[in-house]
Amino acid sequence: MNNWAYRPAWTQLALRKDLVGLEIGVAKATNAHFILSNLDIKKLYLIDPYFDQSDEFDNSGERPYAEGTKHPDAEEIARRILKNFEYKVKWLISTTEEIINKIPDESLDFCYIDGDHKYEAVKLDIKLCLLKVKVGGVLGGHDFCDDHKSVVKAVLESFNRNQLFCGNRDWWIIKK
Numbered sequence: 001m002n003n004w005a006y007r008p009a010w011t012q013l014a015l016r017k018d019l020v021g022l023e024i025g026v027a028k029a030t031n032a033h034f035i036l037s038n039l040d041i042k043k044l045y046l047i048d049p050y051f052d053q054s055d056e057f058d059n060s061g062e063r064p065y066a067e068g069t070k071h072p073d074a075e076e077i078a079r080r081i082l083k084n085f086e087y088k089v090k091w092l093i094s095t096t097e098e099i100i101n102k103i104p105d106e107s108l109d110f111c112y113i114d115g116d117h118k119y120e121a122v123k124l125d126i127k128l129c130l131l132k133v134k135v136g137g138v139l140g141g142h143d144f145c146d147d148h149k150s151v152v153k154a155v156l157e158s159f160n161r162n163q164l165f166c167g168n169r170d171w172w173i174i175k176k
């Protein structure tokens with residue numbers, strides 16, 4: 001399933017034009033395809049290292065990744081699915097930490113975090129993305145839910161409750 005109700009963070013951007021954004025954690029590009037098909041995107045950066053971490057567990061014993069994201073051909077599938085949008089997509093094949101500085105500070109209308117779901121990784125993604133999003137832009141992510149307590153903890157620690165919106169498994173803030 002992938003639609004406006006499943007990913008409510010995107011409703012914040014539905015009426016904005018010429019968006020420049022970033023998704024961290026692309027996998028088979030289900031969400032990237034949704035973004036490109038439904039929002040007015042000028043440029044979409046996509047960060048994913050595409051290495052196999054399917055056996056990893058975080059400190060709490062949770063799997064840091066959603067089920068089914070470790071398809072061995074994920075990168076190939078993603079590139080095929082996004083073929084018609086190639087001219088708008090800038091692939092950054094590495095971890096967030098290693099590659100996000102290719103993106104200028106304060107240049108993004110949105111950033112959606114759905115990569116490494118471990119606590120420290122989400123905290124770091126939030127810190128790095130805050131530098132890249134413009135004032136008035138949307139910073140959010142996925143898997144804000146009981147199955148991913150590490151994500152919930154990292155998000156709640158990073159923002160005041162009165163800044164934070166959530167719906168379904170999405171969370172987001174508008175950068176002030």
Ligand SMILES: C[S@@+](CC[C@H](N)C(=O)[O-])C[C@H]1O[C@@H](n2cnc3c(N)ncnc32)[C@H](O)[C@@H]1O
Pocket residue numbers: 023024025026027028029030031032047048049050051053065066069074094095096097114115116121
């Ligand atoms: C839950 S999946 C992403 C699903 C995708 N956002 C969607 O909804 O269609 C998580 C992805 O994060 C990637 N990932 C893992 N560690 C990462 C890191 N340090 N930086 C960026 N992406 C990472 C994994 O390779 C995996 O493809």
